[in-house]
Amino acid sequence: MRINKELSKGSNAMLVLSVISRRDMYGYQIIKVIGMSSESVFEMNEGTLYPILHSLEADKCLESYWCEAEGRRRKYYKITEKGKKVLASKEKEWKEFSTAVGKVLGGADLVGA
Amino acid sequence: MTPEKLNYILDRICSGIGSSAERKDARDELYDHIMNHYEKNIALGMTEEEAYSEAVEALGDREKIEKDLTRAHRSVGRYAVNVIAVVFTAASCCFLLPAAAMISSLVQGTYVISVIEGLLDLVILLMLFLSIKTRSVIVPIVAAVSQIFHFMSYGFISVITVFFEFVTGNFKNFLSDAVPGEIISTPLGVFFKVLLTVIIIALAVFICVFNYRRFEYGKSNKKALKAAKMLLGALSVFIAFSVALAIIGYKLRMTDDYYKKKDRNDKEYFILYAETKEEAAELLDISESAVYDRLGRTADGIDEKFYNDTYIIRYHHDFNSAVIFLEHGNEDNVKLDDLIELKKSAFYIKVISRAEIEIDKQSGYLIAFPCSDKEDLNRTADCMVSLPLKENVTLHGYQHGNAEYEIILRQKQH
Structure with a gap:
């Protein structure tokens, strides 16, 4: 099932930070891992991913390095300490958000309604 | 889809990134990504063309990617360059407008304006270099605007003047007009300026269009950009060289003025030596006709005349030179015959340059004239007068067009 883009927009940076926090990755790999991990729910395309990666790098949440692979340059990303803190903060925020949404959708008793 | 088309697409997507290093990195990264896609597609059995097309389609909206990447790579430095360019241009325009009214002061040989304008041009060329690297459109626009003020200030006068020089065949000063460093007040120098x-304006317009259009990176466009960079480099070197010469010329002019104005009642005596009437007039700051008008004749073939109470101008026909004497507290009516009678053993002053100088202590005369060998020296000793002076007196002399030299007294060997 494809998720509405507006719905997934806010979580893209968090998803990217999350997969990179496990190990250093390059762009194509990040898209594949996110796709496989979400069972194809999140099909991030290159046009979305790379601006996010570059913005996170500019914000010092990620740092990069180059390697030679298959006869061409390949850029790998790794998460920084600041990136870990940002990720932790976003995860906490997401959990609160998803819990609240779940409660509303689950029909929580409305006290005094 | 071909590899060439792919390169073009990648160049367009990354063209909004200001820094050339970041642009290259982003391009290489996207290229690696697309090639990963391409290889996967080939493994799935697609043809090359299909594999490329699918890989590029997977990028999504290319214009959006370009915008997002440009936004992600926007830097404070690039904004700073644009702000500095605007502020600088406004300041230089304010400077150039009054400078148009100061052209007459240039005739008096002040090199300061030339140096300042040269430095302004160097800054403008630096801004154009930065605009190529940062893909700025604002910087070349403001650079062109500041130069247009230059053109309006100087262009009309110089073009008309040089045109009339050509038409009338008046090339007398053409060569000296063209010498860098002395081009301040001459029409040809202003014409070169x-x-x-105009060249800088043309370069600025080219760079502005190139950055705005973000031309595809074909060979011809790359060559044109490279040629523009080389021209910027050559102009920078030429302007820097001209500024350096103008500074040297200014320094020499300061030296000249210094020695003309120094108080001659000091212990030090100043010698002004000129080879021609023209040089004598220039050193004394009088007209050539005034030098000639004051000449008289004596039986010795030496013309002498008096010019106020400070110095006497002598034009020695045999040596074809104007000899300037510094007179120290003397009267106007001292004649040459009197000086000859006072002839005694002399101190000869050997100048490090070409002149021989004698000193008349009583009158305070310093007599300088070209003397290349002993015969000349003896001859002049017969017709000039000198008296002993205190030894080890150091005199400072200045020869027009050269640096200062030292003159040390020593006793003549008999």
Whole structure:
């Protein structure tokens, strides 16, 4: 099932930070891992991913390095300490958000309604 | 889809990134990504063309990617360059407008204006270099605007003047007009300045269009950009060289003025030595006709005349030179015959340069004239007068067009 883009927009940076926090990755790999991990729910395309990666790098949440692979340059990303803190903060925020949404959708008793 | 088309697409997507290093990195990264896609597609059995097309389609909206990447790579430095360019241009325009009214002061040989304008041009060329690297459109626009003020200030006068020089065949000063460093007040020098201005404006317009259009990176466009960079480099070197010469010329002019104005009642005596009437007039700051008008004749073939109470001008026909004497507290009516009677053993002053100088202590005369060998020296000793002076007196002399030299007294060997 494809998720509405507006719905997934806010979580893209968090998803990217999350997969990179496990190990250093390059762009194509990040898209594949996110796709496989979400069972194809999140099909991030290159046009979305790379601006996010570059913005996170500019914000010092990620740092990069180059390697030679298959006869061409390949850029790998790794998460920084600041990136870990940002990720932790976003995860906490997401959990609160998803819990609240779940409660509303689950029909929580409305006290005094 | 071909590899060439792919390169073009990647160049367009990354063209909004200001820094050339970041642009290259982003391009290489996207290229690696697309090639990963391409290889996967080939493994799935697609043809090359299909594999490329699918890989590029997977990028999504290319214009959006370009915008997002440009936004992600926007830097404070690039904004700073644009702000500095606008502020600088406004300041230089304010400077150039009054400078148009100061052209007459240039005739008096002040090199300061030339140096300042040269430095302004160097800054403008630096801004154009930065605009190529940062893909700025604002910087070349403001650079062109500041140069247009230059053109309006100087262009009309110089073009008309040089045109009339050509038409009338008045090339007398053409060569000296063209010498860098002395081009301040001459029409040809201003003409060169305007030509430089036009070239800079043309370069600025080219760079502005190139950055705005973000041309595809074909070979011809890359060559054109490379040629523009080389021209910027050559102009920078030429302007820097001209500024350096102008500074040297200014320094020499300061030296000249210094020695003309120094108080001659000090212990030090100043010698002004000129080879021609023209040089004598220039050193004394009088007209050539005034030098000639004051000449008289004596039986010795030496013309002498008096010019106020400070110095006497002598034009020695045999040596074809004007000899300037510094008179120290003497009267106007001292004649040459009197000086000859006072002839005694002399101190000869050997100048490090070409002149021989004698000193008359009583009158305070310093007599300088070209003397290349002993025969000349003896001859002049017969007709000139000198008296002993205190030894080890150091005199400072200045020869027009050269640096200061030292003159040390020593006793003549008999």
